Amino acid sequence: MQFYGHIVDGQEVPSLDGATMADVDPYTREPWATIALGGKADADRAVAAAKNAFDNGPWPRMGYEKRQQLMHRLADLMEQNAEELAMADTQDMGKPITQSRHDVARSVLNVRFFADHARMSAGEALPMDTGHHAYTRWEPVGVVAAISPWNFPLMLGTWKVMPALAWGNTVVWKPAEDTPVSATIIGRLAIEAGFPHGVLNVVHGYGPDSAGSALTENPDVKRITFTGESGTGKIISAVASRNLTPVSLELGGKGANIVFDDADLHNAVHWAVEAIFRNAGQVCLAGSRLYVQRGIYEEFMVRYKAAAEALVVGDPKDPATTFSAALASQEHFTKVKGYLQADSLGGGSILTGGLGDGWSVRPTIITNVPHTARVMREEIFGPVTVATAFDTEAEAISLANDTRYGLNAMVFTENLSRAHRVAAQLHAGTVWVNCFFIRDLRAPFGGFGESGIGREGGNFSRDFMTEPKAVVMQIDPA
Ligand code: NAD
Numbered sequence: 001m002q003f004y005g006h007i008v009d010g011q012e013v014p015s016l017d018g019a020t021m022a023d024v025d026p027y028t029r030e031p032w033a034t035i036a037l038g039g040k041a042d043a044d045r046a047v048a049a050a051k052n053a054f055d056n057g058p059w060p061r062m063g064y065e066k067r068q069q070l071m072h073r074l075a076d077l078m079e080q081n082a083e084e085l086a087m088a089d090t091q092d093m094g095k096p097i098t099q100s101r102h103d104v105a106r107s108v109l110n111v112r113f114f115a116d117h118a119r120m121s122a123g124e125a126l127p128m129d130t131g132h133h134a135y136t137r138w139e140p141v142g143v144v145a146a147i148s149p150w151n152f153p154l155m156l157g158t159w160k161v162m163p164a165l166a167w168g169n170t171v172v173w174k175p176a177e178d179t180p181v182s183a184t185i186i187g188r189l190a191i192e193a194g195f196p197h198g199v200l201n202v203v204h205g206y207g208p209d210s211a212g213s214a215l216t217e218n219p220d221v222k223r224i225t226f227t228g229e230s231g232t233g234k235i236i237s238a239v240a241s242r243n244l245t246p247v248s249l250e251l252g253g254k255g256a257n258i259v260f261d262d263a264d265l266h267n268a269v270h271w272a273v274e275a276i277f278r279n280a281g282q283v284c285l286a287g288s289r290l291y292v293q294r295g296i297y298e299e300f301m302v303r304y305k306a307a308a309e310a311l312v313v314g315d316p317k318d319p320a321t322t323f324s325a326a327l328a329s330q331e332h333f334t335k336v337k338g339y340l341q342a343d344s345l346g347g348g349s350i351l352t353g354g355l356g357d358g359w360s361v362r363p364t365i366i367t368n369v370p371h372t373a374r375v376m377r378e379e380i381f382g383p384v385t386v387a388t389a390f391d392t393e394a395e396a397i398s399l400a401n402d403t404r405y406g407l408n409a410m411v412f413t414e415n416l417s418r419a420h421r422v423a424a425q426l427h428a429g430t431v432w433v434n435c436f437f438i439r440d441l442r443a444p445f446g447g448f449g450e451s452g453i454g455r456e457g458g459n460f461s462r463d464f465m466t467e468p469k470a471v472v473m474q475i476d477p478a
Helices: 040-056 064-080 082-093 097-120 153-166 181-193 211-217 230-241 265-281 294-309 330-338 393-401 416-425 458-465
Strands: 002-004 006-008 011-013 020-025 030-036 125-127 132-140 143-147 170-174 200-202 221-227 247-250 256-259 289-293 349-355 361-367 384-390 408-412 430-433 466-474
Touching: 002 181, 006 040, 006 181, 011 181, 020 082, 030 181, 040 143, 040 170, 040 200, 040 211, 064 082, 064 097, 064 153, 064 181, 082 097, 082 153, 082 181, 097 153, 097 458, 143 153, 143 211, 153 170, 153 181, 153 221, 153 458, 170 181, 170 211, 181 200, 211 221, 211 230, 221 230, 221 458, 230 247, 256 265, 256 393, 265 294, 265 361, 265 384, 265 408, 289 294, 289 393, 294 349, 294 361, 294 384, 330 361, 384 393, 393 416, 408 416, 416 430, 458 466
Parallel strands: 002 030, 143 170, 143 221, 170 200, 221 247, 256 289, 256 408, 289 384, 361 384, 408 430
Antiparallel strands: 006 011, 006 200, 020 030, 125 132, 132 466, 349 361
């Protein structure tokens, strides 16, 4: 079984105490790789390497253009090793290989986009009436800790790591314990691309009382960018506040998908399926609450059920598979399974789906669910939609906003005024109209309420990953 180590100071290394963990493929339910299992000492070692690289190495001082070139070299190497990266995420979490290939392409874009964005960014110059002018500089902050989840291991890791690097910081990346392999591969490729030692470090391990919490406690970490559960985000925020370390938190969701009776039904059904069954619903942005206007409810549900049942359930390594026959881990399967029990359904009935083989849950649609039921209120993070009929626009908005989350929402309508009117009223960081999952990396990404703090993407990542500085200069002596 291949070994995947930490990446520290330009070397791939074992844990200081030699500890390892087995990396389990959730489809075969067998270990397929051995991973260095880090703890506090390993996290501190990685932070020390990153701090040394920031304080004494060339990265923060080499300028945007040289960093851009190195990052593009990394992106080239990712493209050359795309199949290895895609297979790593598929074996680590059961994602269908075609979707992992898509994630690799998007991850390459993360690298190229943030490299180019930093290189081409412009600060403000402010001519003043007093014979001075002021301008903005974007100073790197130092060591950034990037803590990522298991649902899009490579895509969300690179989304956090790359803007930090592009702005001249050094990074310690802790991927989720269930999906560690693609992070080590990226670390290896960064070494091959010629990144200076200590610029991109990877440390493996668990979150609480382990490598993850050690990163959040370390005073030499100057920013924490975290994606994961809302509960974990609250813990990290509390710990980080002891050092006044700024945090960017991308957390859970319970996305509402509203289909009005004037919608293009074919398009709405297509995206309603994508919104909850892509990646087996293990998506923060999942459209897990479906609200359909009463006049089209019956017809919509017939088509929606048929489309859900037409998904090809199978081996995630098979390119023909569109829906994986495995959730990401046994622990996660057990959690999702719990939501299909009577006490979670609150009287709702399963229209299609339910448990599958092994650690799998089939594409599941639940109807007649009261608004207070756990399946309606809580993030299931699995392939489970709750579907409800509504009558008026105001009712749909009210139902959609009745959640402690606020990451995203979808609206399907052919009425232009309604589209803008409803989008404006939804409490969500992203609203998609007549589509889903389409991203512009310059746009703000993040959530309202318990879906997070802060925004990432384009200038939003720049503002978090730098210390903006005002320089005021006298032009004419008074
Ligand atoms: P998680 O919170 O369990 O773990 C995420 C990461 O945090 C892992 O690397 C874990 O090891 C680490 N961690 C856990 N406890 C920690 C602690 N006390 N200190 C430091 N690190 C700690 O989340 P998960 O189960 O891996 O991911 C699923 C969750 O992520 C879902 O709630 C989902 O909605 C959310 N998510 C949000 C977004 C977004 O952009 N808003 C994107 C993807 C996933």
